[in-house]
Amino acid sequence: MELDERKKIILKAVIRNYLETGEPVGSRTISKYTDLNLSSATIRNEMADLEEMGYILQPHTSAGRIPSDKGYRFYVDTMMEEKDREVVELKEMLLERQDKMETLLKQVAKVVAQNTQYAAMISAPSTHRNKVKFIQLSRLNATQLIAVIVSEGNIIKNNIIPVAEEISDENLLKFNILLNTHLTGLSMEEINLGIIAALKQQAGVHGNIIGEVIDAVGDAIKADDDLEIYTSGTNNIFRYPELTDNGKASELVGTFEEKQQLGTLIQETLEDEAGTGIQVYIGEESPVQSMKDCSVVTATYELGEGMKGTIGIVGPKRMDYDKVIGTLRTIQSKLDELYKKD
Amino acid sequence: MELDERKKIILKAVIRNYLETGEPVGSRTISKYTDLNLSSATIRNEMADLEEMGYILQPHTSAGRIPSDKGYRFYVDTMMEEKDREVVELKEMLLERQDKMETLLKQVAKVVAQNTQYAAMISAPSTHRNKVKFIQLSRLNATQLIAVIVSEGNIIKNNIIPVAEEISDENLLKFNILLNTHLTGLSMEEINLGIIAALKQQAGVHGNIIGEVIDAVGDAIKADDDLEIYTSGTNNIFRYPELTDNGKASELVGTFEEKQQLGTLIQETLEDEAGTGIQVYIGEESPVQSMKDCSVVTATYELGEGMKGTIGIVGPKRMDYDKVIGTLRTIQSKLDELYKKD
DNA sequence: TGTTAGCACTCAACATCAAGGAGTGCTAAC
DNA sequence: GTTAGCACTCCTTGATGTTGAGTGCTAACA
Numbered sequence: 173m174e175l176d177e178r179k180k181i182i183l184k185a186v187i188r189n190y191l192e193t194g195e196p197v198g199s200r201t202i203s204k205y206t207d208l209n210l211s212s213a214t215i216r217n218e219m220a221d222l223e224e225m226g227y228i229l230q231p232h233t234s235a236g237r238i239p240s241d242k243g244y245r246f247y248v249d250t251m252m253e254e255k256d257r258e259v260v261e262l263k264e265m266l267l268e269r270q271d272k273m274e275t276l277l278k279q280v281a282k283v284v285a286q287n288t289q290y291a292a293m294i295s296a297p298s299t300h301r302n303k304v305k306f307i308q309l310s311r312l313n314a315t316q317l318i319a320v321i322v323s324e325g326n327i328i329k330n331n332i333i334p335v336a337e338e339i340s341d342e343n344l345l346k347f348n349i350l351l352n353t354h355l356t357g358l359s360m361e362e363i364n365l366g367i368i369a370a371l372k373q374q375a376g377v378h379g380n381i382i383g384e385v386i387d388a389v390g391d392a393i394k395a396d397d398d399l400e401i402y403t404s405g406t407n408n409i410f411r412y413p414e415l416t417d418n419g420k421a422s423e424l425v426g427t428f429e430e431k432q433q434l435g436t437l438i439q440e441t442l443e444d445e446a447g448t449g450i451q452v453y454i455g456e457e458s459p460v461q462s463m464k465d466c467s468v469v470t471a472t473y474e475l476g477e478g479m480k481g482t483i484g485i486v487g488p489k490r491m492d493y494d495k496v497i498g499t500l501r502t503i504q505s506k507l508d509e510l511y512k513k514d
Numbered sequence: 515m516e517l518d519e520r521k522k523i524i525l526k527a528v529i530r531n532y533l534e535t536g537e538p539v540g541s542r543t544i545s546k547y548t549d550l551n552l553s554s555a556t557i558r559n560e561m562a563d564l565e566e567m568g569y570i571l572q573p574h575t576s577a578g579r580i581p582s583d584k585g586y587r588f589y590v591d592t593m594m595e596e597k598d599r600e601v602v603e604l605k606e607m608l609l610e611r612q613d614k615m616e617t618l619l620k621q622v623a624k625v626v627a628q629n630t631q632y633a634a635m636i637s638a639p640s641t642h643r644n645k646v647k648f649i650q651l652s653r654l655n656a657t658q659l660i661a662v663i664v665s666e667g668n669i670i671k672n673n674i675i676p677v678a679e680e681i682s683d684e685n686l687l688k689f690n691i692l693l694n695t696h697l698t699g700l701s702m703e704e705i706n707l708g709i710i711a712a713l714k715q716q717a718g719v720h721g722n723i724i725g726e727v728i729d730a731v732g733d734a735i736k737a738d739d740d741l742e743i744y745t746s747g748t749n750n751i752f753r754y755p756e757l758t759d760n761g762k763a764s765e766l767v768g769t770f771e772e773k774q775q776l777g778t779l780i781q782e783t784l785e786d787e788a789g790t791g792i793q794v795y796i797g798e799e800s801p802v803q804s805m806k807d808c809s810v811v812t813a814t815y816e817l818g819e820g821m822k823g824t825i826g827i828v829g830p831k832r833m834d835y836d837k838v839i840g841t842l843r844t845i846q847s848k849l850d851e852l853y854k855k856d
Numbered sequence: 857t858g859t860t861a862g863c864a865c866t867c868a869a870c871a872t873c874a875a876g877g878a879g880t881g882c883t884a885a886c
Numbered sequence: 887g888t889t890a891g892c893a894c895t896c897c898t899t900g901a902t903g904t905t906g907a908g909t910g911c912t913a914a915c916a
Contacts (some may be wrong), residue, residue: 196907196908198907198908198909199908199909200907200908210859210860211859211860211861212860212908213859213860213861213862213910214858214859214860216908216909216910217858217859217910219909220909220910230908230909231868232866232867232868233865233866233867233868233908233909234865234866234867234868234906234907234908234909235867235868235907235908235909236907236908236909305654306652306654306660308650308652308660308662310648310650310662312647312648312664312668318648318662318664318670320650320652320660320662320672322654322660326654326674328660328672328674330662330670330672332668332670403771404771405771406767406768406771407763407764407765407767407768407771410761410763410764410767416763419752421749421752421758421763422749422752423749425748425749425752425767426748426749428771429745429746429747429748429749429770538878538879540878540879540880541879541880542878542879552888552889553888553889553890554879554889555881555888555889555890555891556887556888556889558879558880558881559881559887559888561880562880562881572879572880573897574895574896574897575879575880575894575895575896575897576877576878576879576880576894576895576896576897577878577879577880577896577897578878578879578880
């Protein structure tokens with residue numbers, strides 16, 4: 173069977189109505205709601221077809237129809253074609269320039285959650301392809317050095333390095349020059365074994381310390397990998413009974429607190445990124461188990477120079493996709509602007 | 515009326531039974547449960563007295579009794595007298611020495627939550643009374659300095675300082691010596707206007723920059739105040755219907771995510787600290803609105819030298835106070851040990 | 857051939873009602 | 887002071903009926 177024009181109109185009407193009310197929608201409603209001028213009986217026949225085709229389903233025999241995952245998918249796809257540039261006015265949107273990346277991200281998550289009334293999460297931009305901008309070793313005391321590593325985007329990392337023997341001021345200065353000349357401007361991937369060997373050689377007798385230092389630098393960089401994710405509006409899930417019934421709330425709250433599983437979502441988004449960087453996971457499509465009853469919309473944002481992160485919105489399948497996608501687009505561009513002012 | 519010995523026994527029996535079952539407990543149950551050898555009728559009379567005195571209450575006319583806040587308070591107080599040193603075996607307790615304070619705290623929260631099956635939170639130890647150990651200014655580029663401040667306990671803070679005019683290497687070195695000689699060993703409160711004025715004077719022409727630097731140092735220290743709190747096991751609240759019915763879950767989850775309100779709890783605990791550093795807030799006693807239906811047990815822990823933080827456990831009023839307090843005691847001593855190995 | 861009116865049917869939701877039972881308060885007897 | 891007995895309360899549970907929204911099917915219509 174084919175999804176002809178009339179079926180499409182009816183399907184959209186069913187979905188749109190369900191998004192608004194959250195109640196199963198019947199044939200009579202559609203008959204009045206659309207301007208097709210068809211009787212409820214005709215609509216019923218079409219709806220039976222749509223059900224057979226898997227776009228809608230009945231919670232029980234004598235109830236109206238609700239969209240299936242496949243139905244939502246159809247809706248999202250056609251909707252995204254139609255209004256690709258819908259601008260959404262954000263209430264109380266205040267994203268000031270923040271020194272601290274952490275504060276900025278928390279703020280973004282909060283704004284997104286408040287505007288959409290769904291749960292929001294945001295991952296810190298990966299520093300993966302980031303370049304080292306500045307390294308400094310200082311002596312904290314006889315047995316400890318402190319390494320400060322600054323990368324593009326002014327992400328600062330510290331690490332305390334224990335050392336066996338004391339290092340003279342002279343050597344410390346030498347190390348600093350050595351490290352900065354050799355490592356500045358390199359991305360983390362580019363610091364390979366060859367460079368490390370060369371550094372060790374030039375460090376002479378204190379070569380072993382250079383080893384420890386490089387390890388520490390590696391540590392500092394890896395530490396960033398262990399997903400910094402901020403969430404906001406987790407409690408918005410309680411607005412939607414279908415997410416919180418039957419103990420589902422517990423799982424979802426757990427996922428949002430643990431953040432580990434959110435990482436897989438972020439990962440997935442970053443990997444198969446489409447043109448606009450916005451993706452919609454409906455129900456079973458979601459890579460996260462606890463979100464099989466939700467829809468998840470993710471967007472990659474960019475703070476320039478490959479500093480990519482992900483924003484995610486989690487809500488019921490009957491979420492307001494228009495608004496959510498619009499909000500994410502707006503946020504994307506706001507973040508873009510923010511960086512350009514730099 | 516007086517709370518005589520028999521009444522105490524009955525009250526305790528009621529509470530203990532209610533802690534186990536979560537159901538209102540009737541006179542017949544108590545008559546069998548205790549070894550008082552009293553008939554249910556006698557118990558009934560006593561229970562009527564206890565209700566009049568406000569220790570227990572009836573959900574409805576023909577139901578058994580449940581403890582009131584006052585009842586719980588009595589129970590907790592007498593219980594804490596009796597077994598002040600109960601040792602609780604912690605399952606899977608693995609607190610390894612962690613370089614990163616953050617990782618350690620998250621781990622503690624997780625261990626506590628898993629062991630007690632309640633929601634747990636932990637605040638980072640305050641660096642308030644902490645002493646400056648090391649300050650270093652470095653030049654990031656022509657217009658930016660980076661300040662690294664290390665305090666006792668190796669808490670590291672960074673701050674980027676924008677500067678109008680470029681500073682020579684020579685001056686930078688001078689500044690560093692100046693800052694370290696004057697500020698090292700001082701607590702944050704001790705850095706007063708007098709010292710700042712003296713520093714500015716000695717800095718000469720670049721005095722204004724010193725001002726900015728001090729401000730940044732202040733910033734770095736204040737930044738720590740904005741409560742680093744980690745939570746774990748928030749979803750444990752779903753184990754207890756009395757915490758999640760009627761939309762209460764939403765509020766609680768919100769509180770745990772926002773963390774701001776948890777701050778007041780932490781604050782309160784740190785302020786009126788008793789001997790053992792453990793406090794119990796039952797129902798209305800809690801300073802946090804959303805926890806008026808919960809009990810909260812908090813404990814201050816110490817990582818030596820005035821580095822005090824707070825651990826909190828949030829659960830239903832019918833929580834297993836014995837176990838919770840035992841767990842907190844154990845954690846307290848483990849953390850103490852951990853620091854001593856330093 | 858597509859559309860529609862009509863009708864019997866289904867089923868969740870809701871209200872009503874009775875039975876069961878846990879527990880109480882009170883009274884009178886021990 | 888303690889206890890047995892009894893009437894009473896009120897939640898809980900399950901059964902029963904009613905309502906209403908919505909369906910599928912059929913036959914008639916354009």
